[in-house]
Amino acid sequence: MSVLSERQQQLLTKAVDGELTDEEKVEWNELLRTDSALREEFAAQQSLKEVTMGFTLKKPPEETWDRYWAGVYARIERGLAWLLVSIGAGVVLAYAAYHAVVTLIADATMPGWVKLGIATLLLGVAVLVVSVFREKWFARKSDKYREVIR
């Protein structure tokens, strides 16, 4: 069949769903009267609607709803727990890393090139951290979809 105009698509959809206003009914009937391809498409979509309307999504067992909020609450709580665990682990790891580095640098027996390697490694990590945070910060400021939680 020929491609329907946007107006025809909209009227056809409303006709199938029984949502036409009185004015639109007049316009629609006139279109149907003059266009056999449109009549055919309308009949096809109407019979499809009859089939799909015969089904619905199955309701889950009622206890799903009784336990639903408890499930959400547990997730909120676990999210907070993970945040605390991450912060705590970060602090402990940073403290351990600081002491390890201070001990290594203070060690007079350690060759200078190893100390230089440690300093370079730390500088690299610091630049990476700053770069990631800066990128996230700018993305957050300029992202027009920032409201959309992914």
Added chain:
Amino acid sequence: MDESDLSTETEWIRRCQSGDKEAFGLLVKRYMRQGYYAALSILGGHDDALDASQEAFAKAFRAIHTFDSGKRFYTWYYRILKNHCLNALRNKKRAPVAVSTLLEEAHNVPADEPSRDEMTEREQIRRAVWDALWNLDPEDRELLVAREMLGTSYAMLAELLECPIGTVMSRLYYARRKLRAHLEKERP
């Protein structure tokens, strides 16, 4: 939703933004069914839908301070949920299995006991409709399920999909054509 429902909701959100989890529980109870069915229409499985809709509520709670009180909570939550579901679909290593038993007859079966042949035919139609729905893009499936099986209005669909009502109708037109094409392909 009428004015008093909306003002109650605004009050619940204000309480949530001050960290009141019980107020968030009231919001969850109001929208859990809608959220679950929306996730089901995209993901096609009970467990996945339950998991996604609950996780999206948890994400919404964490981000509640960013909620613009001029909007409806469900519209905002729905965007979080939809993104979560589409990510879940994308991240699944295997295609999720859509269970046709999640579809049931909308109306009561006639009082007369259906014959074995009639029951077989109904079962075949149910399976064919679900398979055809499952072969659509998630966006088309979500739209058709919302309109045909959950009776969502054009206005609400336009709000959820963030497009004009005319676009909703055009999208429904194309989605129905695609569904019909899939059903015809599967017809023996």
